Amino acid sequence: MTYKITLIPGDGIGPEVTSAAVRVLEATGLKFEWESFAAGAEAYEKYKEYIPKELNESIERTRIGLKGPVTTPIGGGFSSINVELRKRFELYANVRPIRNLPGVHTRYPGVDLVVVRENTEGLYSGIEHEVVPGVVESLKIITEKASTRISKFAFNYARKMGRKKIHSIHKANIMKMSDGLFIRCSRNISKEYPEIIYGEHIVDNTCMQLVMNPYQYDILLLENLYGDIVSDLCAGLVGGLGLAPGANIGERASIFEAVHGSAPDIAGKNIANPTAVIRSGILMLRHLDEQDAANRVKAAVHHVYREGKHLTRDMGGTTSTSEFADKVVEAIHSK
Ligand code: NAI
Ligand code: MG
Secondary structure, eight states: OEEEEEEEOOSTTHHHHHHHHHHHHHTTSOEEEEEEOOOTHHHHHHHSOSSOHHHHHHHHHHOEEEEOOOOOOSSSSSOOHHHHHHHHTTOOEEEEEEEOOTTOOOSSTTOEEEEEEEOSOBGGGOOEEEEETTEEEEOOBOOHHHHHHHHHHHHHHHHHHTOOEEEEEEOTTTSTTHHHHHHHHHHHHHTTOTTSEEEEEEHHHHHHHHHHOGGGOSEEEEOHHHHHHHHHHHHHHTTOTTTOOOEEEOSSOEEEEOSSOOOTTTTTTTOSOOHHHHHHHHHHHHHTTOHHHHHHHHHHHHHHHHHOSSOOGGGTOOOOHHHHHHHHHHHHHHO
16 A cells, blocks of 8 residues: 655755655655645745645645645744644644653653644734734634634543543633633533543643643643643753654644754754654654554664664764664664
8 A cells, every 4th residue: 555645845954854754754664655845935936826736735635744844934924834734724733742762861851741732723813913003913813612622632632542631721810711711611621531630720830840840741732822832842851842743633634743843043954853753754654553664663763862873963963864864764674
């Protein structure tokens, strides 16, 4: 069987890290047919569209994507391709497992938690306008439908993965109505899952708690912006953005991508860490129910880290992006 996958290499470090991940996934012996498309500024130059029609059609068809980061201009310019893809395909759940790798020394060994981020609304509604000169309004949209849907997803995920605890993260003391609705929905859903411990923490306190004692958390359930910010914090607990994978899950399609962005500061130098995208590839293999291949890629990545001889710059080594992929591929073949 051949898996058709939509590949979005993205820009910045995107093409470097996704091509590393593609090589690693192919080393499992599974057959993939990659339908590769540009998105964002690069796509606009070619097709006069930020998300080309062909890309759209490919995702409709394959229903699975592997994606590199896409740069979003600050201030003006086009709106985020990432946000647009998540909205367009209703990729409503952004799942980001946070786990240490063997041999990677951090302040927090043995962290094991999952960020579940609502991926379609909140302050990412993109509805902003100037009320009068000097005054701008950005609207935070929270709906019962999306809050209930993400809560159900988190509790089902907990049940399926044998996880014990969910904290709904909010600022309902200040945003009484919007975050109030969000936690009301998660609290309601929690009643259907009596075996899972349910708690609520305010988001600023959560950041402090995570840095003081990340072990108290199991699953963090957050609306869009808090999920974005807390994800990067959590990535930092286990060694940085080069390691943290993610999955954007929807009913019609799912797109797998790292937590990190296009890292313009290190792009084009073959020094970025492809681990986060490779680990996103493992999540994709699990989604395809290719558990054996997923386990083999995981074991190979762990092998390279445990050995500690071929690490990228962010992990204190000098190994390039492509050499790192070579080592993971070698480890897959030698098993
Ligand atoms: P970033 O995540 O690209 O980089 C933050 C820091 O982490 C930088 O110092 C970078 O060098 C480092 N870093 C990130 N990934 C790394 C990797 N794989 N290996 C080694 N070091 C790594 O965040 P930043 O700089 O705030 O955003 C850059 C651009 O990326 C922006 O245009 C932003 O909008 C976009 N972005 C896109 C995302 C996506 O496509 N899903 C997600 C996040 C940001
Ligand atoms: Mg982010």
